[in-house]
Amino acid sequence: MSSNQWAGIMQGDESYAGSPSFFRFESAVQNITGMPVVIPTHQGRAAEKILFSITGGAGKVFISNTLFDTTRANIEHSGAIGIDLVCEEGKHPNVPAPFKGNMDVDALKRTIDEHGVKNIAMVIMTVTNNSGGGQPVSMQNIRDVKKVCLEHNILFFIDACRFAENAYFIKIREEEFANKSILEIANEMFSYADGCTMSAKKDAFANIGGFLALRTEDIAQACRNLLVITEGFPTYGGLAGRDLEAIAIGLYEVMEESYLHYRITSMEYLTKKLIDAGVPVMQPAGGHAVYLDAKNFLSHIPSHEYPGQALVCALYVEGGVRGVEIGSFMFGKYENEGKLIPSQLELVRLAIPRRVYTQSHIDYVAEVMSDIKKKxxxxxxxxxxxxxxxxxxxxxxxxxxxxxxxxxxxxxxxxxxxxxxxxxxxxxxxxxxxxxxxxxxxxxxxxxxxxxxxxxxxxxxxxxxxxxxxxxxxxxxxxxxxxxxxxxxxxxxxxxxxxxxxxxxxxxxxxxxxxxxxxxxxxxxxxxxxxxxxxxxxxxxxxxxxxLDRFSFSQNYIEDGYREILLPANEDGTHKLATNTLHIWPRGNFMLIALPNL
Structure with a gap:
């Protein structure tokens, strides 16, 4: 957090209800998202829990470019199912493309037809696509997905944890937005959504917190009712006033282009270092992390033995670097017979803390990975x-x-x-x-x-x-x-x-x-x-x-021995005994065994 955020924490108002800190928080969220209903929660997953408890349930379907793990877990906990429809280029880590986080719009249409409009609870766009390598979503893709949702009267929500990073990618990769500010781009992104959830520990620089924002009051009261019995009063939602202050400040600070440029450049720097060292990674660099392609890096380890988790352990043992597996260990499912249905990707996420690491830290991570590769x-x-x-x-x-x-x-x-x-x-x-x-x-x-x-x-x-x-x-x-x-x-x-x-x-x-x-x-x-x-x-x-100290062993030899006899082939090259069988002559404590040879 910044010094301004720490100052805000010292000034936070801790009134139980109607705290001025809440109204500053609410104003910041409304200014960025354009959504009038703002419901604070202690974390982003708490906002998901409330939202999906109201909109989910058995038989319901949630469609996404890629659901994050807690998002999927909250959906499935409600009895619903989640379906990921990332674009084709997003399925191939080593294929560069500007917006690999996009949703496959054609697949979206087919999935809606397959499950029926009445069963689709909502479509969720994760920006950036965390579980898909931190890859951004284009504004055009957001527009296209919104158009499909409007045609079928389906709710469209944004998982907004990294909205500012996604907006920056839009600015530098979509020509239409080259001269737009990050706030202007964020405003348009959110303008297509009926609501959003966010963890404030991401693009708000806060130590804790999250929120659920809605465009209308349709489900707002039901969400507030659940908030009161699980999180707290609607003007604090389980957060202290000081944390509301820190979030309000952080939401604006994260949109500073100089910061975003440095952050994205840091990801690109580490990505290039790893590629130069021969380490397979998700390309191009994502917004908040570098994703190692564990399936390629550890090609000798099959998915059911979790190559990503093996690489996570190696990173920690080798250099004390913590990462997280995003693959079959996290997302794999099992058939009734116990056979693993593997994840499409086997990645390891190296998430870079915001405004904390210097270049020397990044160089150290690259060196550790190089050491693992060069063992x-x-x-x-x-x-x-x-x-x-x-x-x-x-x-x-x-x-x-x-x-x-x-x-x-x-x-x-x-x-x-x-x-x-x-x-x-x-x-x-x-x-x-x-x-x-x-x-x-x-x-x-x-x-x-x-x-x-x-x-x-x-x-x-x-x-x-x-x-x-x-x-x-x-x-x-x-x-x-x-x-x-x-x-x-x-x-x-x-x-x-x-x-x-x-x-x-x-x-x-x-x-x-x-x-x-x-x-x-x-x-x-x-x-x-x-x-x-x-x-x-x-x-x-x-x-x-x-x-070695404390090494102990014993070695004993059995009295039995064996002799090997080779039975040559017949003159025509065939075996003297039946070929496709193991021959055994058991004779008490003596036994003769014959195996076929080529």
């Missing part, structure tokens, strides 16, 4: 786990160095990877499919639709694994390991170094030391994080983890 990882061991994990890390934006003690198994005959085939089921395929390599591995796998039990008397019994078509898959460990290593190295991002024996690990410093098995040369690798995937006789555990 490095050391992986010790390039076996099945190591090569698969390297692909995961690469897709997460890490620069990955993999160190393997053995020679490259793809270049020479060796015992590495020589073991009984993997039997892959749902969990294994999910791990491969999540990083987009499942199809490549399916090319080298054989489906086994059941197991064949071999008795002592040479009889067999076939036991299917599930319904027709369900199977587990036999995959050569050598083949899958070699394929995963090649996929990891493809297109850069993963560097696998062979003949590198781990001789020391300092986990606290992220430092690993290796000795070349052929030359004896000693090298060090420092990374943000170290992963040990080098198996049962882990050198990383022996040389690193066991040296």
């Amino acid at each position: 490095t990882a050391t992986v010790i061991g390039s076996g099945l786990v190591g090569s698969l994990w390297a692909i995961y890390l690469k897709k997460a934006g890490y620069e990955v160095n993999v160190f393997e003690r053995r020679p490259d198994m793809r270049l020479q005959k060796m015992s590495a990877g020589k073991s009984i085939n993997l039997a892959m089921s749902f969990r294994g395929w999910k791990g491969l499919d999540d990083i987009g390599v499942g199809d490549e591995i399916r090319k080298i796998s054989i489906p086994m639709y059941g197991r064949t039990m071999h008795g002592k008397d040479s009889t067999t019994a076939y036991q299917p694994y599930g319904n027709e078509g369900q199977a587990i898959y036999s995959v050569s460990r050598w083949d899958i390991n070699a394929t995963l290593m090649s996929i990891a190295e493809k297109d850069g991002g993963v560097n696998i170094q062979f003949n590198q024996e781990c001789i020391n690990v300092n986990l606290e410093q992220g430092l690993a030391t290796f000795k070349n098995a052929q030359t004896g040369e000693i090298t060090e690798s420092k990374a943000d994080v170290v992963f040990a995937t080098d198996g049962a006789f882990s050198a990383a555990r022996y040389n690193g983890m066991q040296k």
Whole structure:
């Protein structure tokens, strides 16, 4: 808040009813919106609660460019439903367009026809479109939406939290308004609306407060009645007189063009810094925040695992930067079967406080994001786990160095990877499919639709694994390991170094030391994080983890062993045993298992 607002707080009148502070507040709202009925509330969501309790209910439909989360929650709490109809360009974060917050007018017409005019409670235009990336709405779009509402006698409301920022975008992006003041533009925006709600913590610079403004008295008395039993008397609505004063002052201060220019320029500055660092963001910059495209940035994380929330956590852990997920975690719905219906966008909002941050703060946020993107990882061991994990890390934006003690198994005959085939089921395929390599591995796998039990008397019994078509898959460990290593190295991002024996690990410093098995040369690798995937006789555990304070482990070996036998194919290339089945010869504490190979 400004010094003038703090001065206003000191002068606020705390009369229970009819406070002069209320009338100054009322006058400011009326001057900007042109709406005579002004109902104060302690927050914007309280104004929504009152409005939707009166106009909502079961069977009612609210249509918007994009409803904010509390707006939608209040609508749904009333028993109604909310439908978002943002324009097509607003659905694509990396496609620049001047007014990506616009409503799809054709979709609006279709939705009204689909649900019936009598069921449409109102149309709500959110300016700027908060959940859609802080993108502005054009004056022409407001006019077009109002025209549709007039044709069907439907109420048209504005969620006015960021009316001044939206007005500034109209001024600089719609030629018709280039010479208009922000107040004049705001006046016209509101002239098309039947009412509006607003949180004063946004474009009024206040610490608390909100209001509901109406053009007519049609529902005003019902709203006031609900206000009295939930918020307070109609001339304070749950607010102290000092806060009414601060809001009245802030509503005018927010329309200063020098402030708006600095604020929007700050968003553009951070957006450019992030784009230059290779971070995908909503383009162009919005009015109050920069929106990170988490779906693109964390493409390896599917929507049902909430990439936006993962990025929010990473920002806080890395640099203490707080953001909020605006995606499937916030807006996702679930079908009756429990399957997620994901949000169209997976965004992370970095909202910039008004009149608080300097350029150095903005630079810090950009640096934190760059650090997250540029993270490095050391992986010790390039076996099945190591090569698969390297692909995961690469897709997460890490620069990955993999160190393997053995020679490259793809270049020479060796015992590495020589073991009984993997039997892959749902969990294994999910791990491969999540990083987009499942199809490549399916090319080298054989489906086994059941197991064949071999008795002592040479009889067999076939036991299917599930319904027709369900199977587990036999995959050569050598083949899958070699394929995963090649996929990891493809297109850069993963560097696998062979003949590198781990001789020391300092986990606290992220430092690993290796000795070349052929030359004896000693090298060090420092990374943000170290992963040990080098198996049962882990050198990383022996040389690193066991040296940590309070680390305890035990290791025992079973007495049983196994021997691998390869049954060569018939002369015509067919298998000697039935192909699409797992063969088992149970013999007490001894068992023979056979899996098909390509």
